[in-house]
Amino acid sequence: MNTMALLTDGFQKVEVFCTEHNIAKVQAGPNQICPKCAINLVEFQNKNRQKEIDQMVREKHFAGAxxxxxxxxxxxxxxxxxxxxxxxxxxxxxxxxxxxxxxxxxxxxxxxxxxxxxxxxxxxxxxxxxxxxxxxxxxxxxxxxxxxxxxxxxxxxxxxxxxxxxxxxxxxxxxxxxxxxxxxxxxxxxxxxxxxxxxxxxxxxxxxxxxxxxxxxxxxxxxxxxxxxxxxxxxxxxxxxxxxxxxxxxxx
Structure with missing residues (x-):
């Protein structure tokens, strides 16, 4: 099952479309979200986290030198x-x-x-x-x-x-x-x-x-x-x- 399917499976689609991706949003608790926007947000957060980890490792290497x-x-x-x-x-x-x-x-x-x-x-x-x-x-x-x-x-x-x-x-x-x-x-x-x-x-x-x-x-x-x-x-x-x-x- 791909990431999009994981995000949409079990969620009710609503009659509101994402203006950026032109796909139906889903109801997630009190919020209506676009699955593709959610994926992009997760990927962005993961990239930022990896940058933070890489920076921490770099600083540790330099300090240890x-x-x-x-x-x-x-x-x-x-x-x-x-x-x-x-x-x-x-x-x-x-x-x-x-x-x-x-x-x-x-x-x-x-x-x-x-x-x-x-x-x-x-x-x-x-x-x-x-x-x-x-x-x-x-x-x-x-x-x-x-x-x-x-x-x-x-x-x-x-x-x-x-x-x-x-x-x-x-x-x-x-x-x-x-x-x-x-x-x-x-x-x-x-x-x-x-x-x-x-x-x-x-x-x-x-x-x-x-x-x-x-x-x-x-x-x-x-x-x-x-x-x-x-x-x-x-x-x-x-x-x-x-x-x-x-x-x-x-x-x-």
């Missing part, structure tokens, strides 16, 4: 391009986002001095994926280490640590910013555990650092650097001045 407030509106379109280096960084970031959307699971490294636009591009990548319903998490390496260490306060240290590391493996993309600015020794080990876990789970990671590429390779170590390259690695070196100081740059 924990993007810095300063970069809440950072996108590819408002990234400043003033020279070839910035153009290359932008194009590489856009290509990386597109690849993840089609299921490619390789890693991305962006290195360079502070203020050259690394975080802007990483957040633009995040926003692109979030808008497509994917799960992304932005975090600095120090914040990550601190979160794992706070889990040690629970009863079973090893289990609590594993649960936090497992949490970081669930995101479609992890953006690890300010790599290398964490305190050393134990914190470095914790950050590396997350990177190893994401490698094992075949999940892509975007690693952002103020290190030079050589310094980053040394800090990650041969084993982790080798794994980080598996499946293809995109490397972007941002070798230009800090825009925050009023020099040529690519966004903050």
């Amino acid at each position: 924990m993007l810095p407030e300063r970069h809440a509106e950072s996108g590819f379109k408002n990234y400043t391009v003033q020279h070839a280096g910035q153009k290359n960084s932008l194009n590489q970031s856009i290509s990386y986002a597109k690849n993840i959307l089609i299921g490619v699971k390789n890693n991305f490294v962006m290195v360079g001095k502070t203020g050259v636009g690394k975080t802007h591009l990483s957040c633009a990548t995040a926003r692109t994926l979030l808008n497509k319903g994917m799960y992304v998490r932005y975090i600095t390496s120090e914040e990550m280490a601190q979160k794992i260490m706070r889990a040690w306060d629970k009863d079973t240290k090893d289990a609590s640590e594993r649960s936090v590391i497992y949490e970081f493996t669930q995101y479609d993309l992890l953006i690890l910013d300010e790599y290398g600015l964490h305190d050393r020794d134990k914190r470095l080990e914790l950050v590396h555990k997350v990177l190893y876990a994401r490698y094992d789970a075949m999940k892509p990671t975007m690693l952002i650092s103020n290190f030079t590429l050589a310094e980053l390779q040394k800090d990650l170590g041969d084993r982790l650097w080798s794994r980080f390259q598996q499946g293809g690695l995109t490397v972007v070196e941002c070798n230009w001045a800090d825009q925050r100081l009023g020099q040529v740059g690519g966004g903050v």
Whole structure:
């Protein structure tokens, strides 16, 4: 039975016609309604409800990503391009986002001095994926280490640590910013555990650092650097001045 039949079955038709659809209205309680108008109203309400649900999901995804407030509106379109280096960084970031959307699971490294636009591009990548319903998490390496260490306060240290590391493996993309600015020794080990876990789970990671590429390779170590390259690695070196100081740059 179709929707029109469901709405008319059991209702008494009245000698009043809908001026829009030229069909007889039916008596529904004290009201006379056009079945087709009723269908259109239900469909309109359902579409609006779906829009509300989609918006709620989108807002939840964005909130869960924990993007810095300063970069809440950072996108590819408002990234400043003033020279070839910035153009290359932008194009590489856009290509990386597109690849993840089609299921490619390789890693991305962006290195360079502070203020050259690394975080802007990483957040633009995040926003692109979030808008497509994917799960992304932005975090600095120090914040990550601190979160794992706070889990040690629970009863079973090893289990609590594993649960936090497992949490970081669930995101479609992890953006690890300010790599290398964490305190050393134990914190470095914790950050590396997350990177190893994401490698094992075949999940892509975007690693952002103020290190030079050589310094980053040394800090990650041969084993982790080798794994980080598996499946293809995109490397972007941002070798230009800090825009925050009023020099040529690519966004903050």
